[in-house]
Amino acid sequence: MMTPQVITPQQMQQILQQQVLSPQQLQVLLQQQQALMLQQQQLQEFYKKQQEQLQLQLLQQQHAGKQPKEQQQVATQQLAFQQQLLQMQQLQQQHLLSLQRQGLLTIQPGQPALPLQPLAQGMIPAELQQLWKEVTSAHTAEETTGNNHSSLDLTTTCVSSSAPSKTSLIMNPHASTNGQLSVHTPKRESLSHEEHSHSHPLYGHGVCKWPGCEAVCEDFQSFLKHLNSEHALDDRSTAQCRVQMQVVQQLELQLAKDKERLQAMMTHLHVKSTEPKAAPQPLNLVSSVTLSKSASEASPQSLPHTPTTPTAPITPVTQGPSVITTTSMHTVGPIRRRYSDKYNVPISSDIAQNQEFYKNAEVRPPFTYASLIRQAILESPEKQLTLNEIYNWFTRMFAYFRRNAATWKNAVRHNLSLHKCFVRVENVKGAVWTVDEVEFQKRRPQKISGNPSLIKNMQSSHAYCTPLNAALQASMAENSIPLYTTASMGNPTLGNLASAIREELNGAMEHTNSNESDSSPGRSPMQAVHPVHVKEEPLDPEEAEGPLSLVTTANHSPDFDHDRDYEDEPVNEDME
DNA sequence: GTCAGTATAAACATAG
DNA sequence: TCTATGTTTATACTGA
Numbered sequence A: 001m002m003t004p005q006v007i008t009p010q011q012m013q014q015i016l017q018q019q020v021l022s023p024q025q026l027q028v029l030l031q032q033q034q035a036l037m038l039q040q041q042q043l044q045e046f047y048k049k050q051q052e053q054l055q056l057q058l059l060q061q062q063h064a065g066k067q068p069k070e071q072q073q074v075a076t077q078q079l080a081f082q083q084q085l086l087q088m089q090q091l092q093q094q095h096l097l098s099l100q101r102q103g104l105l106t107i108q109p110g111q112p113a114l115p116l117q118p119l120a121q122g123m124i125p126a127e128l129q130q131l132w133k134e135v136t137s138a139h140t141a142e143e144t145t146g147n148n149h150s151s152l153d154l155t156t157t158c159v160s161s162s163a164p165s166k167t168s169l170i171m172n173p174h175a176s177t178n179g180q181l182s183v184h185t186p187k188r189e190s191l192s193h194e195e196h197s198h199s200h201p202l203y204g205h206g207v208c209k210w211p212g213c214e215a216v217c218e219d220f221q222s223f224l225k226h227l228n229s230e231h232a233l234d235d236r237s238t239a240q241c242r243v244q245m246q247v248v249q250q251l252e253l254q255l256a257k258d259k260e261r262l263q264a265m266m267t268h269l270h271v272k273s274t275e276p277k278a279a280p281q282p283l284n285l286v287s288s289v290t291l292s293k294s295a296s297e298a299s300p301q302s303l304p305h306t307p308t309t310p311t312a313p314i315t316p317v318t319q320g321p322s323v324i325t326t327t328s329m330h331t332v333g334p335i336r337r338r339y340s341d342k343y344n345v346p347i348s349s350d351i352a353q354n355q356e357f358y359k360n361a362e363v364r365p366p367f368t369y370a371s372l373i374r375q376a377i378l379e380s381p382e383k384q385l386t387l388n389e390i391y392n393w394f395t396r397m398f399a400y401f402r403r404n405a406a407t408w409k410n411a412v413r414h415n416l417s418l419h420k421c422f423v424r425v426e427n428v429k430g431a432v433w434t435v436d437e438v439e440f441q442k443r444r445p446q447k448i449s450g451n452p453s454l455i456k457n458m459q460s461s462h463a464y465c466t467p468l469n470a471a472l473q474a475s476m477a478e479n480s481i482p483l484y485t486t487a488s489m490g491n492p493t494l495g496n497l498a499s500a501i502r503e504e505l506n507g508a509m510e511h512t513n514s515n516e517s518d519s520s521p522g523r524s525p526m527q528a529v530h531p532v533h534v535k536e537e538p539l540d541p542e543e544a545e546g547p548l549s550l551v552t553t554a555n556h557s558p559d560f561d562h563d564r565d566y567e568d569e570p571v572n573e574d575m576e
Numbered sequence B: 001g002t003c004a005g006t007a008t009a010a011a012c013a014t015a016g
Numbered sequence C: 001t002c003t004a005t006g007t008t009t010a011t012a013c014t015g016a
Helices: A007-018 A023-063 A069-103 A126-146 A152-158 A163-171 A175-185 A191-196 A219-229 A235-274 A282-295 A326-333 A345-352 A357-362 A371-379 A387-397 A405-418 A436-442 A452-460 A465-480 A492-512 A543-546
Strands: A422-427 A430-435 A531-533
Touching: A191 A371, A345 A357, A345 A371, A345 A422, A357 A387, A371 A387, A371 A405, A371 A430, A387 A430, A405 A436
Parallel strands: A422 A531
Antiparallel strands: A422 A430
C-alpha cells in the first residue's frame, strides 16, 4: 500500500515542522548538490555548444543549399541531446528523492541547495538561513557564468523539476499550471496591486517573508521599499524564486502521489467491503466513508465531513455504497452490532489509531456504548468522570456524537445505570462514574463463542487473557483489524495487532501488579471514595480473587482533559 | 425458538 | 419551573 518512493505525510510534516538537518548533513547535501549542479552545467554547456554548432551547420547548409533531409538529421540529433539532458535531470530528481527518503529533507534538483529554507519560512534557525543565503548567492554566481543567456530564464528550473510537469513547462514556461509562477509576480508586475491591499503574501507581522530574509519592516511602505531594493529582479532573487517553485512543485507532486495512494487505499477497502459476507468487520465502516469520500473526490473541500455537515451519519454496518439518509436511518432501523466489540479489538488502540478519523468523519464508532463509556472513563487521569465529562468525551472524540445528542446521551445514561460495571461514586465535585473492570470483563467473554480453545482459556486462566486471545483470534481469523490507520500506515494489520497485544498485556500486567484484591490499598483512585450507589449483585468470592482491573493505560494522557471543548457547542438536534 | 447483549425510546424521580 | 442527572421499563434487533 505504501509507495516507497514517496515521503509519507508524517515525514513531510516532520520536515515542515522541524529542521532536523545538522550542519554536517547540510554540508554533505550541499556537496552532493553541487556535484549534481556541475554535471548539469556541463551538460548544459555541452548542449549549448551543440546548439551553436547546429546553428553554424544550418547556416552553412543554407549557404551550400543542402537538402532538408540532412537538416532533419541534425534536428533529430538536437532532440537527442535534449532528451539526454532531460534524462540527466531526471536522474538528479531521483537522486534527490532518495535523499528525501533517507530523511535528509527536500533538496530540489538543479537548484541552489537548501530548499528547506522556503519550506520552513519563519521557522528556520538563523544558522540555516545564513547558510541558505551563502549558498544561494554562490550558486547564482555559478549559474550566471554557466548559463549566460540570463539566469532569469525560469525554463531551466522547470526543466529540472519534477517529471510530470516537465514537458508542459518546457514548452510554456509561463504556463500558470498549479500556480507555480505566481511566486514570480509579486515583485514587479503585481506589486502595484499589492500596494493597495496590505495583505501581501511576502509581508506579515512586520517582517519580510521573502525566503531567507525576515527583515523587519515597520510598515507596509518600508516593506515595499525593502522589497524593491533587496529583492529586485536579479540573479539571486530569481534563484530563490526557482527554489520556491521547486518546493511548491515538490509539494504538489507529493500531494498528488498521496492522493493517488489514498484513492488506491479506498478502492482496496471498498472492494473488500463489498465482498459477500467477508467477515463483518470495521472495514465496512470505512467503505461507507470511502464511498462518500470517493464520490466527492473531485471536490476536496467537501471532505472530510465537518461536524456541522448536515449529512446523515454513516454507520459501520452499512453494506454497499448507499449513503444513509436521516430518514432511511430510521426506516431501516437501528444498527445493533458493534463489530469491534464482538471481536474484542481493543477499543483504546482502535480509537487511538483512528482518532483523527473518528473526530472528523461522522462515522459511528464500532463499539458499544458501554465500551465507549468505559474507554472515556479509563482515559481520564482519575479514572472517573462526571456524566457531563463523559458526554464531552463522546463529542470530542467522535464527530458522530455531535448530533442527535438527546438520543445518545439518553443511551449513555441508560448504559451507566443499567450496567453493573459502571459505578457511581459521590465525589467532592459531585457524582462521578467509574468502571468496575471485573464486571466489565465478566460480560465480554460471553460474546466469544465457537472456539473451544478460547473458551477453555477463558475459563481456566486469568481474565486478562481473554481480550488478548480474542484479539489474536480475531486477527488470525480475519486477518484484518484496522479500519483506518493514520499512525501505522505501513503494515496496519500487524501494527494494530502488535499494539493490541502490547496494550492488553500492559494493562493486564499493570493490573496484576497493582491490584491484588478489592481491598488492596493500591487500587485505583476510584476505590478511595465510597460508592454511594452500588448496583445489585455483589461480587462473588471467586470474582474477588481474579484480577480486578484491566485498566489499559496506552492512551492515557494527563493533558487530555478538554472537557469543555464542546460543552457550549450547540448540538445539532435536527433529527426529530 | 430461546437467551443474552445491545440500542433506542420514553416515563418518571430527584436535585440544584 | 427548568434542566441535568439518574433509574427503570418496554420494545426491537442480532447472533450464538
